[in-house]
Amino acid sequence: MIRAATAEAVIDAVRDASARSRTLEIVGTGTRRGYGRPVAADTLLDLSDLAGVVDYDPAELVLTARPGTLIAEIAALAGGHGQHLAFDPPDLAPLWGGASGSGTLGGALALGLGGPARPFAGAPRDHFLGFAAVNGTGELFVAGGKVIKNVTGYDLPKLLAGSLGTLAVLTEVTIKMLPAPRAGATLVWTALDARAAVALMTAALASPAAITGAAHLPAKTGYARTAMTCLRLAGVSVAVDAAAVALAELLSSFGPARRLDAADDFWRVIGSVAPLVAADDLVWRVSLPPSTAAAFVAALPLPDGARWFLDWGGGLVWLWLPPATAGHDTMIRRVLASTVGADGHATLVRAPDEVRREITPFQPLAPALAALSERVRARFDPGRVLNPGRIWPVP
Amino acid sequence: MEMPCPNAAMLANRAAIVSGLRATLPGGVIAEPAELAAYANDGLTAYSQLPLAVVLPKTTGEVAAVLQYCYDHHVKVVPRGSGTSLSGGALPLADGIVLGLGRFNRILEIDLANRCAVVQPGVTNLAISAAVAADSFYYAPDPSSQIACSIGGNVAENAGGIHCLKYGMTSNNLLGVELVLMNGEIVRLGGRALDAAGYDLLGIVCGSEGLLGVVTEVTVRLLPKPECQRALLLGFPTMVAAAECVAAIIGEGIIPAAIEIMDRPAIAAAEAFVHAGYPLDVEALMIVEVDGPLAEVDHLIGAVDALALASGATTIRASASDIERTLFWAGRKAAFPAVGRIASDYYCVDGTIPRRTLPAVLTAITAIAAAEGLSVANVFHAGDGNLHPLILYYGDRPGQLAAAERVGAAILAECVRVGGVLTGEHGVGVEKRDLMLRQFTAVDLAQQTRLKCAFDAGNLLNPGKVFPELCRCAEMGRVHVHRGATRFPDLPRF
Numbered sequence: 050m051i052r053a054a055t056a057e058a059v060i061d062a063v064r065d066a067s068a069r070s071r072t073l074e075i076v077g078t079g080t081r082r083g084y085g086r087p088v089a090a091d092t093l094l095d096l097s098d099l100a101g102v103v104d105y106d107p108a109e110l111v112l113t114a115r116p117g118t119l120i121a122e123i124a125a126l127a128g129g130h131g132q133h134l135a136f137d138p139p140d141l142a143p144l145w146g147g148a149s150g151s152g153t154l155g156g157a158l159a160l161g162l163g164g165p166a167r168p169f170a171g172a173p174r175d176h177f178l179g180f181a182a183v184n185g186t187g188e189l190f191v192a193g194g195k196v197i198k199n200v201t202g203y204d205l206p207k208l209l210a211g212s213l214g215t216l217a218v219l220t221e222v223t224i225k226m227l228p229a230p231r232a233g234a235t236l237v238w239t240a241l242d243a244r245a246a247v248a249l250m251t252a253a254l255a256s257p258a259a260i261t262g263a264a265h266l267p268a269k270t271g272y273a274r275t276a277m278t279c280l281r282l283a284g285v286s287v288a289v290d291a292a293a294v295a296l297a298e299l300l301s302s303f304g305p306a307r308r309l310d311a312a313d314d315f316w317r318v319i320g321s322v323a324p325l326v327a328a329d330d331l332v333w334r335v336s337l338p339p340s341t342a343a344a345f346v347a348a349l350p351l352p353d354g355a356r357w358f359l360d361w362g363g364g365l366v367w368l369w370l371p372p373a374t375a376g377h378d379t380m381i382r383r384v385l386a387s388t389v390g391a392d393g394h395a396t397l398v399r400a401p402d403e404v405r406r407e408i409t410p411f412q413p414l415a416p417a418l419a420a421l422s423e424r425v426r427a428r429f430d431p432g433r434v435l436n437p438g439r440i441w442p443v444p
Numbered sequence: 445m446e447m448p449c450p451n452a453a454m455l456a457n458r459a460a461i462v463s464g465l466r467a468t469l470p471g472g473v474i475a476e477p478a479e480l481a482a483y484a485n486d487g488l489t490a491y492s493q494l495p496l497a498v499v500l501p502k503t504t505g506e507v508a509a510v511l512q513y514c515y516d517h518h519v520k521v522v523p524r525g526s527g528t529s530l531s532g533g534a535l536p537l538a539d540g541i542v543l544g545l546g547r548f549n550r551i552l553e554i555d556l557a558n559r560c561a562v563v564q565p566g567v568t569n570l571a572i573s574a575a576v577a578a579d580s581f582y583y584a585p586d587p588s589s590q591i592a593c594s595i596g597g598n599v600a601e602n603a604g605g606i607h608c609l610k611y612g613m614t615s616n617n618l619l620g621v622e623l624v625l626m627n628g629e630i631v632r633l634g635g636r637a638l639d640a641a642g643y644d645l646l647g648i649v650c651g652s653e654g655l656l657g658v659v660t661e662v663t664v665r666l667l668p669k670p671e672c673q674r675a676l677l678l679g680f681p682t683m684v685a686a687a688e689c690v691a692a693i694i695g696e697g698i699i700p701a702a703i704e705i706m707d708r709p710a711i712a713a714a715e716a717f718v719h720a721g722y723p724l725d726v727e728a729l730m731i732v733e734v735d736g737p738l739a740e741v742d743h744l745i746g747a748v749d750a751l752a753l754a755s756g757a758t759t760i761r762a763s764a765s766d767i768e769r770t771l772f773w774a775g776r777k778a779a780f781p782a783v784g785r786i787a788s789d790y791y792c793v794d795g796t797i798p799r800r801t802l803p804a805v806l807t808a809i810t811a812i813a814a815a816e817g818l819s820v821a822n823v824f825h826a827g828d829g830n831l832h833p834l835i836l837y838y839g840d841r842p843g844q845l846a847a848a849e850r851v852g853a854a855i856l857a858e859c860v861r862v863g864g865v866l867t868g869e870h871g872v873g874v875e876k877r878d879l880m881l882r883q884f885t886a887v888d889l890a891q892q893t894r895l896k897c898a899f900d901a902g903n904l905l906n907p908g909k910v911f912p913e914l915c916r917c918a919e920m921g922r923v924h925v926h927r928g929a930t931r932f933p934d935l936p937r938f
Contacts (some may be wrong), residue, residue, distance in 0.1 A: 108691040109491045109798050109829075130695050161644070168638060174647055175616050196796045197609075197827035200602045200651050201865045201872060202881055204615060204909065207647025211639075228697030251557055255581070257671040259736060288740030295737075338636035340557040364638050377841050392635035398480040406555035418631045422643050424898035429891070440642070 054098035056181060056189060056220035062094050063218060063434060064187030072437050077117050079151035083145035085410055085439045087402040094218065096155060104220060110197055112226050113180065116155025116219040123154060126341055127169075133229040136176045137164030139320035144332065144399055149321075155219050161211025164320040165262040165281070168254075168361045174210035182209065182217035185430025187377040188405055195223045208425075214436040216429040230261070230283035234293050235312035238278045238303050243264070244343040246278040247363040249303045251339060254362050258292040258297060259284045263362040264319045265291050270356050271325055272318060278303075279315060310351045321362055322367050325427040326356075331370040333381055337393035341361030343390045350380060372401075378408045411440060445491070454519065461519055462497050467540070468558050469506055474498040476616040484541045486716065487589070488532040488875055489843065490638040490760065490791075495522065495536035502547035504622060504630060504660040510543065511658065512628030520904050521626070523654040525565060525597030528589045530792060530798070531873025533601060533653045533909060537855055540907075543658060545596050548562035550725050551575050554662070558636050559666045564697070565596025565659045569603070572664060581666040585609035587869070588777070596659045602651030603867035606702045609750040609827035610735075613869070622661035623649060626900040636663060648895065653871050654906040656899040673701065678752045679726035679759030683707065686728035687802045689755035690826050693732065693748055700748070701735040703827035707759045707806065709786075710779050710821040710834070717782035720775035722757045730826065731772050776823065780834065783821045787836035790821075791848040793857030796868035799829045805862060812854045816847040830868035831859065857882050872910045880912055924938045 051073075053059045068071050075089035076082060078097050114123065120138050127133050138157045143149050163172035179193030192205035209216060214320035242375040246265035253260060262281030266272055269365060280296060281291045295304040309315075318324045324330055337345060342363035349357075355370040370377050378397060385393050394412035397405060414422060423441075437443050454461070462475045474480060476495045485492040496519070501507045514521050520540030536542050547616050548564035554560065556579055561572055569590040572583040586605035587593055590849070599621060604613045611617070620634030635648040640646065649656050680686040686705055693700065706714065706729045715722040722729055730752075734744040745762050752760050763769035768933065775782075783790050797805050806822060813820045813835060823835045833855055837848040854874065856866050860883045866876045880889060893911050896903070907913070 080641045106602045106798070106800065108454075108694050109800060110694060111798075161639075163639070171612070171616055172639060174644055175612065184891060186892070188887050189563040190891045191884065191891070192888065194796070194883075196798060196864050196868075198604060198613070198825070198830045198868040199868055200604075200613070201867050201876075202880070202889075203648050204602065204651045204894055205648065205892070205895075207615065207644045207650075208895075210647070211644055216643075227698060228694070231697060254559065254670055255556065255579075257580075257668045257737060259740065284740050285743050287587050291739040292737055298864070308586075309722050336637040336639050338555075338558040338560075340555075361638060391632070392637050394637065394641040396641070400700050414642050415631065417625075418633070418642070418645075421625070421631060421898065422645065425643060425645065425895065428894040428898045 050093040050095055052095045052098055053215040056183070059094070059099070059183045059218050059220050060095070060187050060189055063183050063185065066092065066434050067186050067432050070432065072434055075218050075436055077145070077156045078151050080142035080145060080147035080152045081156050083399055084160060085274060086405050086442065088436050088439050090437065096218070097153070099220060102126060107226065110226050111195055111223060113195060113221060113223045114154055115221055116158070118155060119150070120152050120154055120155045120438060121150040122158055127226055128229065129347045131229055132226045134176070134224070135166065135170040137170060137320065138173070139164035139165035140317070141321060141323070143321060154222060154224070154438065158206055158210050158219065159212065159214050165316055165360055166263060168263070168364060169261045172210070174207045176224065177206035177210050177221040178225055180206055180209060180219050181221040182219045184217045185434045186430055189220070193223065195375035197225050213390060213439045215439050216425060216435070230287035232289045233281065233283045234289050235309045235315065236280045236282070236293060236306040237309060238300070238306055239275045241276055241278045241303060243267070243346050243359065245303060246276070246359065247339055249278055249300055249342050250280070251361040252300060253280050253296055258282065258296055259288060262316055262319070265359040265363070266319070267356070267358060270358055273413060277315070279312065281312070281316060319358070325358070326369045329372045331372060331377060331404070332398045333368040333395055334398045335366040335368060335381070335384070335385065335393060335395045337364065337366065337389045340392065341389045342366060345393070348384045348388050384410070445824050447537060448913050450537065454539040458496055458612055459516060463503050464513060464517065465497060465499055468880070469499060469501055469511050472500045472506065473521050474500070474504070477604040483527070483536060486524070486527040486529040486532060486534040488530055488535065488873065491532055491535050491874060493538055494543045495535045496540055498539070498542045498544055500547055503930065504624065507543070507624045507627040507660050508630055511624055511626055514541065514904060515627045515902070518904065519900065520907055522906050523658050525594030525600070526568070526592050527869060528593045528602060529873060529876040530599065530794070531867070531871040533871050533873040535874055537908065545594065548660065555636065556581065556666070560636055560663055561666055562661065563595055565599070565662055566594050569593050569595055569598055576666055580669045583664055584617050584667050585614050587827070595662050595664065599650050599659050599662055600652065600654045601871045604830070606704060606825060609703065609825070610699050610701045617661070617665045618646065619665055620663035621646060621649060621659045623657040624660055625657050626902065626905045634663065640923045652926040653873060653910050655896055655910060656905070660708065671737045671767060672741050673735040674741050675731055675733040675763045675772045676745060676748055676752070677759065677761040677772045678730040678732065678757045679723040680730065680755070680757055681726060683728045683806055683894055684803045685756040686730050687799065689730065689752050689757065691757055692751045692776070696747060696751060698744055700732050700744070700745060700827060702731070702733040704731045704776050705729065705826040705890045706776060706779060707822040709819065710783065711824050713782040713786050713821060714775035714779045717785060718774045718778045720771050721929060722775050726758060731776055733769070779823045783834045783836065787838060788841040789837050789838065791835040791852055793831065793833045793835065794867050794870040795850045795856045795864055796828065796830045797859050797862050797864035799826065801862040805831070805858060808858050812858065813851050816851050818847060818851055825868070828868070829864065839846060853879055874909055877910060878912055904931060
């Protein structure tokens with residue numbers, strides 16, 4: 050294992066590995082190593098010491114930090130200035146057995162997964178302004194910028210977000226920060242089925258109300274005795290109050306709405322998923338157009354013990370199944386193809402290493418797109434030094 | 445500005461290429477010089493070049509066939525939407541064709557249940573919002589040329605607009621595209637879901653300035669229209685006070701829909717032109733627009749009013765009606781043509797800076813221009829730090845265009861020096877291509893050009909744009925833009 054605390058140390062490690070045809074697995078605190086395909090690299094490159102906020106000027110809405118900085122540390126720093134990470138980074142570490150709050154900023158960007166606010170405030174990609182990184186041949190390069198509006202050159206931060214460390218090793222990142230809402234509330238409707246819940250959320254999201262979360266948690270998911278369909282409102286308190294009244298009236302055909310002033314626990318559970326699932330359940334995440342969500346979950350031939358919930362107004366399905374479920378990947382992808390078509394994709398987010406080695410955790414791409422993606426990858430890391438096989442098997 | 449050396453063999457072979465293209469796309473090829481002239485430049489009117497031919501396909505299959513023909517015959521291709529680029533992104537090449545997407549002008553589907561629209565790339569930005577207005581939705585990015593600019597061009601340039609502080613740029617409102625690669629292969633990136641499997645290639649295609657592929661279909665997000673919009677007109681005795689007010693608003697946790705600043709020369713020109721009722725005794729005029737639910741907007745208007753007062757504003761007026769709000773904007777939106785009345789020509793610059801450096805950068809801009817004997821009027825997307833200095837010059841006076849370009853380059857160098865970037869929303873194109881090494885190292889740019897190779901190994905798609913080239917031997921023809929004789933005289937620019 051190599052612990053790199055500086056960009057220079059990262060350059061040395063990658064150059065050395067590249068020269069000797071060795072491979073590196075890139076980790077921060079390692080909380081998300083269970084995501085994607087298991088990497089069988091020669092050496093672990095640990096970036097957890099490449100940490101610390103480099104620059105933060107709240108009035109500029111910009112923060113620059115080294116990638117090993119804990120999300121929790123940035124959240125606390127920003128909170129002191131009334132700001133937050135608007136992409137709502139979900140605390141997924143416990144899903145893979147890590148401690149809550151132990152994930153790093155670099156890891157959140159490398160996975161690229163948005164939380165419950167994603168349809169309203171964007172994903173990590175939307176807040177990733179610039180970076181310095183080391184490519185697979187050991188060259189340090191920068192892209193993007195340190196201002197919030199920039200179109201100079203290709204928007205490489207978006208490409209790096211979600212690339213799982215297969216293109217370059219981030220050594221410094223700049224992200225957009227935004228003011229945290231001053232007030233909030235959550236409206237809850239109970240006992241709706243998936244079809245009604247999606248209809249409710251769709252109607253709500255067509256209204257001008259300032260909504261920052263829309264999720265449906267069915268009964269028997271272990272959280273509450275009845276199904277909960279929730280809308281999160283945010284803004285100044287007068288606007289939250291007005292929106293709560295207006296939405297309750299607009300959506301009265303779905304039953305009475307109950308207003309919760311403190312629903313942080315509900316949204317934490319929706320974002321992090323882990324509190325709902327058993328330790329050895331297989332966990333899938335399915336992204337699709339909201340209008341197809343109800344048909345998709347209805348068509349799933351789910352075994353006993355399998356459960357799901359909807360986030361993103363129906364645009365995201367979290368699904369978990371008992372570990373012995375045979376053929377789960379085939380079943381999910383077949384139902385997705387027949388009820389959604391090409392607009393959806395399913396990811397096996399958590400499973401034992403041997404399962405993620407055997408079945409592709411990520412949705413297979415059309416051949417021309419797969420070939421293009423491989424050409425892109427090879428232009429950053431021709432020698433397959435960085436996280437080889439993390440997304441697609443090494444041929 | 446110099447473009448890649450035209451390939452003499454390609455020029456000599458023009459007749460054969462034209463007939464080959466006509467065989468590929470009967471009825472879709474323009475080759476008469478008089479007709480080609482309409483495509484000789486885009487919104488960056490200082491540069492002009494006739495292409496080898498213009499090809500106007502209307503289906504994805506036709507685009508693929510044309511690109512495959514060009515790939516097979518090593519013909520360069522410049523994609524073009526409405527041709528409103530301010531950075532020369534659609535400037536033709538003498539030895540290449542222009543691939544015009546104007547016939548892709550249909551809205552294919554409006555899908556309100558999934559809050560998106562699927563449109564062809566030649567549809568104008570404003571037409572999307574117009575098509576869903578009756579359902580109280582809209583498409584958020586609003587570049588000033590939105591009445592004319594195409595959504596395909598918006599994707600290519602990652603177009604912004606005055607409301608992108610709150611609602612983001614094109615890339616933040618884009619769900620998917622169908623893309624034809626230079627070799628004629630067709631790929632789909634993204635779709636109606638909020639994310640897609642694999643690398644975020646959609647994220648790099650957006651803003652790639654036509655260098656990676658040709659977009660033939662676009663899926664955009666739609667947002668519910670805000671319940672109401674109100675604006676404040678604020679006047680400040682100093683630019684420092686105005687800049688402090690912006691910081692105070694953001695510091696208070698308020699993200700307005702738009703924050704615009706004009707300096708004294710811009711205020712004077714705008715007021716003389718449209719009589720918006722701007723105060724003429726202030727050094728900085730600011731328009732703050734807030735939108736959202738009625739209760740929130742009223743609250744925010746009160747909060748911004750108080751912050752402006754505390755920052756020393758000498759004029760504070762809140763719009764009481766949509767008519768008054770539109771009047772506040774009228775001067776700002778007419779700033780470019782208004783400035784065009786005080787000098788025969790102006791050259792618009794587009795850097796972004798950290799907002800805290802605004803007063804110092806404006807002082808530097810004045811000095812840079814004065815050293816060349818020129819003056820500048822400044823308009824500024826203040827919320828996100830995007831400057832638009834308008835350098836005033838007389839194109840018919842010898843050396844003034846070159847002087848204006850030197851001033852522009854020096855201003856952008858200053859933007860980079862203080863921690864900003866070369867372009868906030870207009871793109872690099874040919875205009876800022878040779879300045880790229882001020883912001884990036886050769887290693888940075890090499891990584892970017894390697895990425896292009898993954899899409900277009902032969903460098904046939906829009907070569908000579910964005911990245912400095914080694915081969916420079918042909919001086920481009922230049923045209924004067926004089927007395928309002930711009931390519932789109934009626935198009936708003938702000």
